[in-house]
Amino acid sequence: MSAWNDKDRWTALCSGAACPICLRRGPLDVIARLETSWVTMQEAAPVAGYVCLVSKIHAVDLHDLPEPFATAFMRDAQRVSKAVASVTGAVKMNYEIHGNSIPHLHMHFFPRHRGDQFEGQPINPSLVAQPVYSQGEFDRTREAIVLALMSEPPL
Numbered sequence: 001m002s003a004w005n006d007k008d009r010w011t012a013l014c015s016g017a018a019c020p021i022c023l024r025r026g027p028l029d030v031i032a033r034l035e036t037s038w039v040t041m042q043e044a045a046p047v048a049g050y051v052c053l054v055s056k057i058h059a060v061d062l063h064d065l066p067e068p069f070a071t072a073f074m075r076d077a078q079r080v081s082k083a084v085a086s087v088t089g090a091v092k093m094n095y096e097i098h099g100n101s102i103p104h105l106h107m108h109f110f111p112r113h114r115g116d117q118f119e120g121q122p123i124n125p126s127l128v129a130q131p132v133y134s135q136g137e138f139d140r141t142r143e144a145i146v147l148a149l150m151s152e153p154p155l
């Protein structure tokens, strides 16, 4: 059942009162801290090189972000996109913002490759067989992304 169907729970998630990210003062698996966001990365991922950008302030939708935070968040997104694309050699970056389970603004980054499992379509995480990384590949990829993020000046 969707979190939307429990109205009290959904209201508490949206207000931040029951937001798991706010309650623990940040997301899990943080690999970098940027101006307005945390970058997270997990070994159990939809594709190798997948990262998520999580807003440092609680907001449900993009239009809830105050200016100039929204502009700075987009700068962080560009920085992450460039770093992930350069490290993974992606032919195209894909981006998704949902928040249907945890309505705290976060943006998913999927590096796409020719011949990947979903070529020509969006990624469907429920169809991905784990692991997506070979032995040691996750640590190497994470370190390379962190290095790329830190070596680039903000845009």
Ligand SMILES: [Zn+2]
Pocket: 016, 019, 020, 021, 022, 023, 057, 058, 059, 103, 104
């Ligand atoms: Zn929150």
